Amino acid sequence: MVMTPEVLTLSNNPILFTVAMLAKILVAFAVTMLIVAYATWVERKVIGRMQTRMGPTMTGPKGLLQPIADGLKLFFKEDIIPAEASKFAFILAPMMLLGPALISIAVIPFGGDLTIGNYIIPLQITDLNVGVLYILAMAGLGVYGIVLAGVASNSKYSLLGGIRSTAQMVSYELAAGLSIIAVFMLSETLSMRGIVAAQQGPLWGFEALSLIPNWYIFTQPLAFGLFVVGSMAEINRTPFDLPEAETELVSGFCTEYSSMKYALFFMAEYANMITVSAIAATLFLGGWGGVFWGPVNFLLKVFGFMFFFIWIRATFPRVRYDQLMFIGWKVMLPLSLANIVLTAIAVLLWQ
Amino acid sequence: MEAMLFYLVALVSVISAFFVTKCRNPINSALCLVTTFLCLAVFYVMLQAPFMAAIQIMVYAGAIMVLIIFVIMLLNIGSVGKSRYTHGVAGAIVLSFLSFIVAAKFIAGGTVSKAVGDISAEVVQSYGHTELIGKAMFTEFLLPFEIASILLLVAIVGAVILSKRKV
Numbered sequence: 001m002v003m004t005p006e007v008l009t010l011s012n013n014p015i016l017f018t019v020a021m022l023a024k025i026l027v028a029f030a031v032t033m034l035i036v037a038y039a040t041w042v043e044r045k046v047i048g049r050m051q052t053r054m055g056p057t058m059t060g061p062k063g064l065l066q067p068i069a070d071g072l073k074l075f076f077k078e079d080i081i082p083a084e085a086s087k088f089a090f091i092l093a094p095m096m097l098l099g100p101a102l103i104s105i106a107v108i109p110f111g112g113d114l115t116i117g118n119y120i121i122p123l124q125i126t127d128l129n130v131g132v133l134y135i136l137a138m139a140g141l142g143v144y145g146i147v148l149a150g151v152a153s154n155s156k157y158s159l160l161g162g163i164r165s166t167a168q169m170v171s172y173e174l175a176a177g178l179s180i181i182a183v184f185m186l187s188e189t190l191s192m193r194g195i196v197a198a199q200q201g202p203l204w205g206f207e208a209l210s211l212i213p214n215w216y217i218f219t220q221p222l223a224f225g226l227f228v229v230g231s232m233a234e235i236n237r238t239p240f241d242l243p244e245a246e247t248e249l250v251s252g253f254c255t256e257y258s259s260m261k262y263a264l265f266f267m268a269e270y271a272n273m274i275t276v277s278a279i280a281a282t283l284f285l286g287g288w289g290g291v292f293w294g295p296v297n298f299l300l301k302v303f304g305f306m307f308f309f310i311w312i313r314a315t316f317p318r319v320r321y322d323q324l325m326f327i328g329w330k331v332m333l334p335l336s337l338a339n340i341v342l343t344a345i346a347v348l349l350w351q
Numbered sequence: 352m353e354a355m356l357f358y359l360v361a362l363v364s365v366i367s368a369f370f371v372t373k374c375r376n377p378i379n380s381a382l383c384l385v386t387t388f389l390c391l392a393v394f395y396v397m398l399q400a401p402f403m404a405a406i407q408i409m410v411y412a413g414a415i416m417v418l419i420i421f422v423i424m425l426l427n428i429g430s431v432g433k434s435r436y437t438h439g440v441a442g443a444i445v446l447s448f449l450s451f452i453v454a455a456k457f458i459a460g461g462t463v464s465k466a467v468g469d470i471s472a473e474v475v476q477s478y479g480h481t482e483l484i485g486k487a488m489f490t491e492f493l494l495p496f497e498i499a500s501i502l503l504l505v506a507i508v509g510a511v512i513l514s515k516r517k518v
Contacts, residue, residue, distance in 0.1 A: 086376055086378055086379070088379060088382075089378050089379065089382065092382070128401065129401060129479055129480070129481070130401045130402050130404075130405045130480070130481060133402065133405035133406070133409065133481075134405055136405070136409055136413075137405050137408035137409040137412075137413060138408075139413075140408065140409050140412065140413020140414060140417075141408065141412060141413060143413070143417050144385070144417070144420075147417060147420050147421070147424070148378070148382075148420075150424065151378055151420065151423070151424050152378065159424065162424060163421070163424060163425070166417060166420075166421050166424075170414065170417065170418075173413075190481055
């Protein structure tokens with residue numbers, strides 16, 4: 001008996017569905033955490049090479065055990081909560097920063113369909129029909145981590161870091177969010193899977209351009225630039241890492257933190273970097289589409305973006321606060337609004 | 352299953368709403384309010400309105416509450432002592448009792464099955480909630496939408512004038 005495969009749902013095979021779901025969540029989480037650990041190693045190595053140093057070499061072959069050593073060191077350090085700190089918020093803050101970064105991964109498709117027996121399993125934890133909005137909402141929740149760390153620490157450096165960060169994240173979230181709007185005006189869907197599907201095939205549907213994929217980076221180069229810069233500011237990467245500018249603010253919002261809570265802030269930074277890279281790869285670089293097997297393509301694109309972020313960190317000096325606000329409100333916001341208007345006109349003319 | 356989830360989320364939202372008023376530390380109150388907003392977002396999902404849920408988190412939890420915490424942070428409001436406004440408490444009890452009666456009357460008066468209209472759960476499933484809202488907002492409800500945007504524009508201009516004496 002030959003049956004046409006159908007999409008696995010909770011109703012047609014509850015047991016297999018639960019198993020597949022748990023497996024997908026576990027794999028996505030494990031891979032993310034592994035990349036988080038080794039992103040620190042890659043970052044130190046790459047920046048070291050760019051500054052003609054060696055980077056970590058002593059722990060394991062080529063310093064490969066360095067992330068584990070760092071983790072163990074931080075784990076066994078004394079955990080201090082300042083006496084005047086607001087305890088509940090102080091403990092909650094690092095979790096509030098890491099949580100949203102990890103749950104954004106849930107809507108990102110990391111591969112095509114997998115057919116097992118009679119069922120099609122989409123390689124994505126869940127396909128929300130408001131996927132893009134979900135990601136923007138989670139990015140908005142990420143601000144709480146830093147704000148709470150700033151307020152709860154009861155220290156002036158933390159507070160200043162928190163204030164800077166809130167202003168920065170709120171302003172750049174706007175620009176990054178508005179730049180995405182131009183993308184889903186073209187894809188006509190908010191689902192991440194739909195956006196990837198819209199980017200398959202040759203550019204603009206012309207067979208003559210079959211060598212160039214229909215990725216939105218070619219159709220929306222301005223939106224792509226705005227999104228990358230905006231999200232770089234949103235996740236506090238250099239050159240926008242003012243909230244933790246060492247020379248001015250000791251280490252900003254994480255000044256009072258120690259031990260594992262401090263480590264959580266760093267994990268959150270890299271987890272955010274992975275999430276942003278994954279979103280950029282999905283929205284602008286065709287997600288899992290490409291020459292190799294879906295997940296491999298996707299990981300390659302994510303790694304490419306992460307290398308780009310590390311490269312930027314080794315290249316650019318930190319911007320000043322007034323420059324930051326100027327770029328955010330007077331350059332990026334008008335540009336993304338203009339991009340939306342232009343895209344709207346183009347879409348209307350095309351129809 | 353869904354009813355159980357509803358009662359669980361409702362319980363959490365009521366308890367966190369209670370703690371919004373109960374907490375001495377304004378930061379903890381604000382966090383409890385965020386929890387309430389998240390619970391409301393879950394309700395929107397259960398009502399098959401995922402767009403509203405995402406907007407609820409994005410606007411209320413993501414933007415407005417961050418601004419409130421920002422203000423608390425800048426004004427450096429410490430813990431407040433026990434309030435002595437007993438007549439205020441009495442008034443609140445009376446008011447909440449009255450609104451409970453009104454709510455109970457509404458709940459007793461209507462059921463979900465009586466709801467009529469073109470847009471059913473199946474339509475939302477097939478057509479997409481975002482598309483429905485967008486279409487309604489830019490055709491049927493264009494005038495309220497434009498009025499709201501003019502109102503917001505006035506608010507922005509007002510804020511600029513208040514904060515900048517010399518323009």
